[in-house]
Amino acid sequence: MVFEIIAYFLSAIAMMLIFFIPGFLSSLFFRRLDSVEKITVSFFFSVSWIIIIFIAYHYAGFEASPAVLIPLSVLSLILFVFVRKQVFGFRMSKEVKLLLLLFFIIFMAKITAQIFIKYYPAGSDYVGHYKTALYFLGNEWKLPDSYINPDNPEVYIPYRTPGFYMPISFFMSIFGSSFWVCQIAATLLNTVFIFPTYCIAKKFFSKKIALLTIVFLTIIPFVETSLYIHAKMLVAYFAFLMFYLFTARKLSPFIIGSVAGLGLMIHQSFFIFVLAMATPYLFDLVKKRSKSELIFALKIAFAFSLVILPWFAINYLKYGTPLSSDYAYFPLYTTNYGAGNYSPLELWDNFKKTSPLYIVGARVINTVTFATPAILVSKIAALFFPFTLDTGKTNPPVPVNFASGRDLPWAYHYYHSLPGILTMLMYVFAVIGFIKLWGYNKKLFYFVLIPIIFTIIWYGWVVLVIIRSGVPEVIPIFVIIGFWEISKRKDREKMVKLVFLLAIIELVIFSIFFSWHIGIAEQIAIERKGDPKYLVDIDQLEKLFSAYKLFKVQEMGKWL
Amino acid sequence: MDEVTMVRIVLSAALFIIPMITYLATEAVFKRIYKIKKFKALFG
Numbered sequence: 001m002v003f004e005i006i007a008y009f010l011s012a013i014a015m016m017l018i019f020f021i022p023g024f025l026s027s028l029f030f031r032r033l034d035s036v037e038k039i040t041v042s043f044f045f046s047v048s049w050i051i052i053i054f055i056a057y058h059y060a061g062f063e064a065s066p067a068v069l070i071p072l073s074v075l076s077l078i079l080f081v082f083v084r085k086q087v088f089g090f091r092m093s094k095e096v097k098l099l100l101l102l103f104f105i106i107f108m109a110k111i112t113a114q115i116f117i118k119y120y121p122a123g124s125d126y127v128g129h130y131k132t133a134l135y136f137l138g139n140e141w142k143l144p145d146s147y148i149n150p151d152n153p154e155v156y157i158p159y160r161t162p163g164f165y166m167p168i169s170f171f172m173s174i175f176g177s178s179f180w181v182c183q184i185a186a187t188l189l190n191t192v193f194i195f196p197t198y199c200i201a202k203k204f205f206s207k208k209i210a211l212l213t214i215v216f217l218t219i220i221p222f223v224e225t226s227l228y229i230h231a232k233m234l235v236a237y238f239a240f241l242m243f244y245l246f247t248a249r250k251l252s253p254f255i256i257g258s259v260a261g262l263g264l265m266i267h268q269s270f271f272i273f274v275l276a277m278a279t280p281y282l283f284d285l286v287k288k289r290s291k292s293e294l295i296f297a298l299k300i301a302f303a304f305s306l307v308i309l310p311w312f313a314i315n316y317l318k319y320g321t322p323l324s325s326d327y328a329y330f331p332l333y334t335t336n337y338g339a340g341n342y343s344p345l346e347l348w349d350n351f352k353k354t355s356p357l358y359i360v361g362a363r364v365i366n367t368v369t370f371a372t373p374a375i376l377v378s379k380i381a382a383l384f385f386p387f388t389l390d391t392g393k394t395n396p397p398v399p400v401n402f403a404s405g406r407d408l409p410w411a412y413h414y415y416h417s418l419p420g421i422l423t424m425l426m427y428v429f430a431v432i433g434f435i436k437l438w439g440y441n442k443k444l445f446y447f448v449l450i451p452i453i454f455t456i457i458w459y460g461w462v463v464l465v466i467i468r469s470g471v472p473e474v475i476p477i478f479v480i481i482g483f484w485e486i487s488k489r490k491d492r493e494k495m496v497k498l499v500f501l502l503a504i505i506e507l508v509i510f511s512i513f514f515s516w517h518i519g520i521a522e523q524i525a526i527e528r529k530g531d532p533k534y535l536v537d538i539d540q541l542e543k544l545f546s547a548y549k550l551f552k553v554q555e556m557g558k559w560l
Numbered sequence: 561m562d563e564v565t566m567v568r569i570v571l572s573a574a575l576f577i578i579p580m581i582t583y584l585a586t587e588a589v590f591k592r593i594y595k596i597k598k599f600k601a602l603f604g
Contacts, residue, residue, distance in 0.1 A: 328568070
């Protein structure tokens with residue numbers, strides 16, 4: 001057992017190094033960046049390298065394993081330690097050391113948490129992500145004739161962009177194709193967002209706020225987006241990096257465009273952030289009529305198109321549509337996702353039959369439950385006044401269950417709302433700060449607001465969608481804004497302590513509820529076999545195994 | 561042009577129009593409420 005635990009942690013550290021070093025060495029050549037920025041940009045280069053190497057291995061058919069990268073990485077790191085100052089002028093300042101240490105602690109905390117936290121059974125996304133990563137391990141990257149593969153509907157290729165799966169399957173090609181390898185890799189990819197978050201906070205606010213944000217992000221209940229195999233926080237990395245590079249203007253517009261393009265290749269929902277960044281900029285551009293700015297924007301657009309073009313061209317040639325995802329039809333769905341289960345005509349007919357009250361009402365209720373502590377308030381109020389606001393049991397207008405929890409316990413809903421995820425005191429400061437942000441930094445304000453409004457309109461009929469799979473990326477920005485608001489107060493030192501203390505208390509309560517609702521969710525998943533909204537077959541969970549199961553089934557021994 | 565093509569075009573346009581309307585509407589609203597003295601005292 002001890003041997004397995006050591007191997008588990010060592011492979012996590014090895015993955016971290018393999019992921020970090022190639023990109024970091026590339027970023028050293030950009031001398032205009034300071035040390036923190038170099039580290040931040042490095043993960044973009046790493047993802048690029050991995051995808052390039054992976055495609056090269058696939059099409060050139062080399063026999064060598066990508067595992068050669070491990071000794072190469074270690075060797076280059078040793079070389080780098082000796083020549084960093086002389087050749088690259090890289091200064092290992094206190095700030096860099098602290099940031100790297102924090103990153104290491106956050107990553108290790110998540111890796112450790114994976115052993116103790118049971119994997120969440122409802123929703124089947126992680127099965128799809130795992131199977132899609134396996135698809136890239138195969139020798140034949142053959143696209144199915146229809147974009148929904150009848151043999152294997154859980155493989156997300158081609159209707160999701162491939163950027164998230166390639167790095168995961170790259171790690172799986174080195175460490176083995178088990179589910180827990182996929183889980184560590186996804187956690188690693190979902191942790192790097194702290195670097196551009198730090199850069200944004202430092203650039204627009206202060207170094208102290210940036211550090212507090214990173215520390216706070218490690219302790220707030222953010223479990224699902226960080227432990228679940230989910231592309232969203234890697235999207236956050238690319239979105240924040242794009243935003244930061246665009247405002248800092250230290251790198252060529254072609255690199256900024258490539259960052260945006262690769263971000264879109266990670267997950268198609270990334271385009272909301274491109275639009276959120278571009279919209280205020282374009283209005284500004286029209287007002288100022290600056291020619292140099294226009295050329296700058298066109299260069300970005302050129303690089304952006306160049307990166308995304310191959311994928312969309314392949315889709316167009318094969319299926320006659322550039323994006324085979326049904327993302328564009330989300331507003332038309334009224335009852336269920338069922339990715340691509342309906343034809344556009346069917347969807348449109350269903351949509352027409354649905355009452356407008358239902359369509360608007362669902363979005364209003366979901367917005368209220370997302371943006372306010374309504375669930376908690378109504379739950380507490382129900383203790384004193386005998387009422388339940390269970391709209392799920394009444395007929396339309398609203399499909400969403402407000403307080404009592406038809407599908408999942410109310411606590412689960414609450415911890416997917418803004419006050420739940422930020423913790424209450426931080427939420428109060430973040431909301432006040434957000435209103436003030438309009439007068440302070442409009443670009444950042446719209447970078448947060450536009451994705452939220454878009455998600456509400458686009459598929460706000462889905463319960464919990466706004467944070468759970470809509471825009472969890474905005475949470476780090478809200479934390480920054482919260483600390484910014486606290487920093488303006490006279491009693492800021494006391495308030496920071498209080499915010500952290502309350503966050504820890506809420507975290508303890510959260511972990512109790514988390515283990516409790518997982519049991520309920522498992523029950524629901526078992527009862528609901530066959531409902532596409534939940535795991536199709538609960539037994540699949542037994543066949544796969546997360547880190548939680550790893551030490552029970554001893555599969556690690558077999559792998560070694 | 562059939563109905564579905566129309567819907568497709570409207571939805572594709574909506575991808576770009578929603579951020580624009582969000583921007584314009586928010587600008588209009590915030591410019592107005594920032595003029596209110598009480599609001600400015602609280603949030604300005």
